[in-house]
Amino acid sequence: MNYKPLKDGQSFTTTKWAESLEAWKKAQTDKEVAYSAFLKNLTEAHYYGYMNLPENGENIDYDHSFFTISPQDGSKNFISVYTTMKELESSLAKPETSMPGRKVVAVEVNYAFLARELTLADSDQIDGIVINPFSDDYILTREELVEISQRLCSGLDRTENLGSTPANIFIKEFWKVFQNEEDDDQRAEVFSHILEALNKAALAIPIMVRKEDLVVEDGQTFIANPNTDLAIRMLSSEDHGDHANIVPLFTSQEDIETLDGWNAEDEERKALLMTSDLETHLVGLNNGEGFDAIAINPFTDNIVLTKEILTTMGYMDEEE
Structure with missing residues (x-):
């Protein structure tokens, strides 16, 4: 020794x-x-880039693509965006021509748009996003996108970036496909993808907390007492019984705003949004709240998961 x-x-x-x-x-x-x-x-910045669009302006939501850039060895391929117009205009990757029926347009987008582009892009063709490739050369990978969303969304009143969370994006995109699909087998497969995405999603639930149980540190709100009673804003539905309790969960700030008056409060209690994964929410519900089903984005997508479905997913034990 x-x-x-x-x-x-x-x-x-x-x-x-x-x-x-x-x-x-x-x-x-x-x-x-x-x-x-x-x-x-x-996440708050806006970005500039060159986009390939149809000249007729139809189906732009889905028929568009950012121009990409690759290192000299061609091993990777990145969506290229820029933080200033000067960076954009001095880009060595400025496209000179476009294909027939297409046009090249300089566009301004936010982080949520970029997150959606990278999430939905084919992983075999797009490896990430590069910001200011000829100066800062900062690469945003798919893995970092997930880590950022988990870091920024978990907790109380941290919902601004919910819509940029990859799993949340998949839920909404798959739901669109599910609603438009008529074949039962295909619908079952699409729904299985929705359930898979739910396992990785960050979901916001509206709650009421006594003001005396809250503390604010560095601009963030925390619940001082872990045993504090939380009142959850429940919804009722005739489809699930006269007095069925439906727990609303949201995947984006836009969906949250469809719940009228969710932020109403009184002298003693404050309305907040708690963001976490589905398993954490259900643990809290099973420990104190009687409910019949949960509804993901009840006033937009309205994805209803009954206790039976949640049990099949392994989130709940079978009732005796």
């Missing part, structure tokens, strides 16, 4: 230890603060 007898040991003074420990802590804190600030800028 490598040690010295106490009488021969050189003391590391308390002051030196405290100073070195404080310096290390500060370095970690500064790094965290810097990354948080970067994510805020990343």
Whole structure:
């Protein structure tokens, strides 16, 4: 064992230890603060890029594509976007011509749009997004997109980026396909993809919390007491019985805003949105709330999952 007898040991003074420990802590804190600030800028910024569109302007929502860029070895392919018009105009990747019936347009988009583009793009053809490829050369991968969404959405009143969460995007896209599909076998397969996406989704639930049980730190709201009683804004539905309790869950800020008066509050309680995964929500519901079903985006998509379906998915035990 490598040690010295106490009488021969050189003391590391308390002051030196405290100073070195404080310096290390500060370095970690500064790094965290810097990354948080970067994510805020990343998700709130608007971006510029060149897009290939049909000249007739029809079906633009689905018939569009960003121009991409690859390294010299051609091993990767990235959607290329820029943070300023100067970056865009000086791009070495500026397209000069377009195909017949198509046109090249410079467009401005937000982070949510880019997140959707990367999520739905073929992973065999698009590897990620590169921001300012000829200067900053910052690459946003699919994995980082998932990590960012999980980091930014979990907690209380953190719903601005819900719509950019990859699994949430898949839920809404698959639901569109499900509604338009007539073949029962195909519908069953599409619905299985919706359930698969739900396992990875971030969902917001409207709750009421006593104001005295809330604390705010660094601009974020927390529940001080983990045993605090949470009142969930339930919906009723004649389709599930005269007094059926339906738990509303939302995949985006736009869907949340369809719930009229969700943010109503009184002198004692404050209305908040709690964002987490489906399993966490259901654990809380099983521990205290009687409910008959959950509804994903009840006023838009209205994906209803009964207790029977939730049991089949493994989220709930069979009732005796």
